[in-house]
Amino acid sequence: MVRAAVQTGPRQIEMREFDRPATGPDDGLLRVEANGICGSDVEIFRGHLGGGGGGERPPFIPGHEPMGIIEEVGERAAERWGVQVGDRVALEVIVPCRACKDCLVGRYQACRFRKYGHGVTGIDVAPSLWGGFAEYLYLSPNAVMHKIDRSLPVEIAAMYNPLGAGVRWAVDLGEVGLGDTLVVLGAGQRGLAAVIAAKAAGASRIIVTGLESDEHKLAIARELGADHAVVVDGPEARDVVETVREVTDGEMADVALDLTPMAAAPITDALKAVRHGGRVVLAGLKGHREIPLVTDLIINRALTVKGAFGVDASANRRAIELLESGRFPLEKLHTHTFGLDEVGLAIDTLAGEAGDGSAIHVSVHPNA
Numbered sequence: 001m002v003r004a005a006v007q008t009g010p011r012q013i014e015m016r017e018f019d020r021p022a023t024g025p026d027d028g029l030l031r032v033e034a035n036g037i038c039g040s041d042v043e044i045f046r047g048h049l050g051g052g053g054g055g056e057r058p059p060f061i062p063g064h065e066p067m068g069i070i071e072e073v074g075e076r077a078a079e080r081w082g083v084q085v086g087d088r089v090a091l092e093v094i095v096p097c098r099a100c101k102d103c104l105v106g107r108y109q110a111c112r113f114r115k116y117g118h119g120v121t122g123i124d125v126a127p128s129l130w131g132g133f134a135e136y137l138y139l140s141p142n143a144v145m146h147k148i149d150r151s152l153p154v155e156i157a158a159m160y161n162p163l164g165a166g167v168r169w170a171v172d173l174g175e176v177g178l179g180d181t182l183v184v185l186g187a188g189q190r191g192l193a194a195v196i197a198a199k200a201a202g203a204s205r206i207i208v209t210g211l212e213s214d215e216h217k218l219a220i221a222r223e224l225g226a227d228h229a230v231v232v233d234g235p236e237a238r239d240v241v242e243t244v245r246e247v248t249d250g251e252m253a254d255v256a257l258d259l260t261p262m263a264a265a266p267i268t269d270a271l272k273a274v275r276h277g278g279r280v281v282l283a284g285l286k287g288h289r290e291i292p293l294v295t296d297l298i299i300n301r302a303l304t305v306k307g308a309f310g311v312d313a314s315a316n317r318r319a320i321e322l323l324e325s326g327r328f329p330l331e332k333l334h335t336h337t338f339g340l341d342e343v344g345l346a347i348d349t350l351a352g353e354a355g356d357g358s359a360i361h362v363s364v365h366p367n368a
Contacts, residue, residue, distance in 0.1 A: 003366075004134030005343040006123060008059045010047025013344045021127035021138045026080075028073035028139035030089070034158035034363045035119075035132030036065040039188065039261050040285065042351040045344070048287050057122060062343070063132025063364070064093040064119030065161040067148060071136065081145055090160045091137070092144040092316065093118050108144075109310055116140055133343050135366045146316050149324045155334040158363045159193075160320050161311060163330075165283070166193025167322070168315035169308045171201045174255040174281045178202035181251075183244055183273045184226075185209045185266040186259030186284060187217040189333060189361045192224060194257055196328050197319075199225035207247065209240055209266075216358055220332050240269040251275060260284040264291045271297045271305075283308035333361045340366040 001017040008014055023029055041062060043049040067090040070083050078084055095116040096108035103111050115121075118137070121130040129138045139145070148157045169190070170176050176198045184191045184198075187210030195206055205228075208221040212234035221229055230243050244253055256270035261284050270280045271294070280303055298305060311319075323330065336359055338346035343364055348354035350362040 002129060002134060002136045003340060004061045004129060004131070005340060006059050007045065007062050011045060011344070014059075015341060016123075018123070018128045018134075020136065021129060023072045023074060023139075025074035025076045026141040028077050029071045030066065030091070030137040030139055031069045031071040032066050032132055032134060032137050032366045033068040033088070034154050034365045035063040035067070036158045036161055037346055037350050037362045037364065038065065038162065038190070039350075040064075041347055043261070043285065043287065045347045049285070058124045060120060060122045061129065061131030061134050062119050063134070064117070065158070066091050066118055066132030066137055067157055067160060068137070069150075070139075073139070077139070077141065083145070083147060088148045088150045088157065089145040090148055090157070090316065090320065091118050091132075092146075092313070093120065093310065094144065095140055095142050096144070098142050109312060118143075133340065133364055133366065135340065144313060146313070146320055148320055152323060153331075154365065155337065155361075155363060156323060156330050159189075159330055159333060159361055160316060160323060162189040162361065163193045163196065163322060164311035164316040164319035165190045165308075166195070166197035167319050168311050169259075169281050169283050170194040170197045170255070170257055172315060173306045173308055174257055174279055176201050176203050176255050179204045180254040181205040181207070181248055183207045183209070183240070183253045183256040183270065184259065185240070185257065185270055186261075187214045187221055187229075188259060190283070191257075191259045192217065192221055192333055192360070194259070195221050195224045195226050196322065200322060200327070205247070207244060207253070212236070213352070213357060217360060220360070223332065224328060240266075241272045244273045253278060255279045255281070257281045258284050262287050262289070264289070267291060268294065268297075271301075271303060274301075274303060277302045279304045279306070281306050281308050334363070335360045336362040337368070338362070338364050339368055340364060
């Protein structure tokens with residue numbers, strides 16, 4: 001039997017047992033080492049995103065950042081994935097069909113025919129073990145995976161997804177390159193990952209914003225290469241746009257990346273903080289709220305605005321190369337490790353609703 005944490009409704013987690021899946025020539029089984037937690041996990045747990053299991057969707061095993069060791073793999077699956085038993089791999093959340101038009105041209109994240117996803121598919125879909133908050137996870141034939149060096153500490157390897165977000169959102173979508181100035185609004189794990197990715201891409205100036213309660217995160221941002229840290233609330237609050245204007249001598253930033261959850265003001269700050277012809281990437285979910293948007297700012301300043309959805313294979317690959325390179329002190333980002341029976345506490349800790357508020361990267365280790 002396989003133990004797993006099942007979300008049955010908003011803020012409701014139950015420990016259950018499932019039959020260990022039988023595998024064949026085209027699929028496999030992953031022994032989960034760790035699953036990182038991100039802001040969307042918090043909102044899903046609260047019931048703000050995706051139905052939260054409360055009537056709008058069946059119970060499911062959360063955990064969409066799973067990585068671990070190949071326990072079983074079929075002959076054809078091993079050849080297709082380029083793996084063998086004992087390899088460490090990281091999984092992407094999306095399980096695409098691999099055959100539709102979008103998949104064939106590389107837009108597999110837009111696949112309209114995908115039926116499954118890690119951390120989002122209900123336990124009513126056999127064999128139930130689709131999420132990372134479980135001792136073992138089923139590897140379906142179309143799963144997308146990436147090998148990771150087994151010598152990396154588990155906590156570091158588990159950061160592949162947030163670092164992949166930094167690579168994709170700052171470098172791929174934001175096109176940050178040599179000599180550019182980047183503004184990162186939000187100092188969470190993905191904001192810090194964007195600092196790492198931008199620094200690796202050659203950005204000359206990086207400005208990070210955060211709340212007064214984020215001072216420890218802003219301090220790490222400086223250690224990772226950020227040039228300026230801006231506190232946007234409290235008695236020491238500074239205006240983001242004016243600060244960017246000051247530190248760039250009026251030239252403004254080339255790119256702004258909004259990672260703030262549920263907040264509207266940072267979107268306007270991002271639009272105003274970039275130069276004429278600058279680029280703005282929106283990645284912070286706002287819970288489907290209607291956000292006021294001054295479109296004249298986009299038109300009159302010839303801005304490019306992009307929405308960031310997830311992390312693709314290219315960004316994950318380069319993020320894993322960064323992890324394996326040892327170039328950055330990533331151990332400073334990991335703050336908390338929890339067991340499988342502590343999923344709710346782990347999510348609340350990342351959200352700041354439990355613990356001392358120091359959480360940055362939090363992971364659940366089901367087999368520890």
